[in-house]
Amino acid sequence: MIELPAPPSLATPSTQxxxxxxxxxxxxxxxxxxxxxxxxxxxxxxxxYVEERVGVRERWGVPSELFWFTSHEYYIGSLVIRHTLTEDEGGGHIGYHVVYPWQRQGHASQMLRSALVKCRALAIDRALLTVAPDNLASLSVVRRNGGVPDGTNHEGDIRFWIDTSVAN
Structure with missing residues (x-):
């Protein structure tokens, strides 16, 4: 396994x-x-490519911000925070992915914890996440971060709410 030079964190997309x-x-x-x-x-x-991804932009018809999960020159994954929900609440507030070489190392859990702190700063008291029922890894990540199931959305994904006030 590659030893990262520093603990990874959410960062603005960068050419680094x-x-x-x-x-x-x-x-x-x-x-x-x-x-x-x-x-x-x-x-x-x-x-x-990077310039188009920096800052709050309208994506899916709502203001959203993209972050990359990095450790110096190492890119581990991406995360988006929708500042408001889409009309159909299809994707929720937070979407994330860890690229294949870095999966199964706890990065998604850390990314989601960090995103919940950012959501709290945006006055999002409860964050909605949606997860495909067959995505066992993501289901585990969301549950580990306090996700409370709330049925399914129109795409068949499981809806979870997470109270951001407990994020640290």
Whole structure:
């Protein structure tokens, strides 16, 4: 296992992690059998790719902010916080993924804990997360972080609410 130079944390997308971002996302896409073509444009002009992802932007019709989970030059995953819910509450407040090479090492749990602190700072008292029923790893992460199930959404994902006041 690679020893990280510092504990990873949520950070603004940055060109500092260009190589590990591109390699990590490519490995993740190949592992899932997904198309990697979108990485071509990112690799050709990474500065612009990053610039488009920095700050609060409208995504899914609501203000959202993207973070990368990094340790110096190491990219581990991505996380988005929607400042308000979409009309259909489809994706909830928080979405995250850890790229394949870094999975099963506790990073998703740490990412979610950090996101809950950011949600609390945005005056989101209860954060909604949605998880596919077959995503056992994410179900475990959400439950470990205090997720309380609340039925399913229109896509069949399980809805969970997490009280952000207990986030640290």
């Amino acid at each position: 992690v260009q190589t590990s971002y591109l390699i990590g996302e490519q490995a993740d896409m190949l592992h899932r059998g997904s198309n990697t073509e979108w990485l071509r444009a990112a690799s050709l002009d990474f500065d612009s």
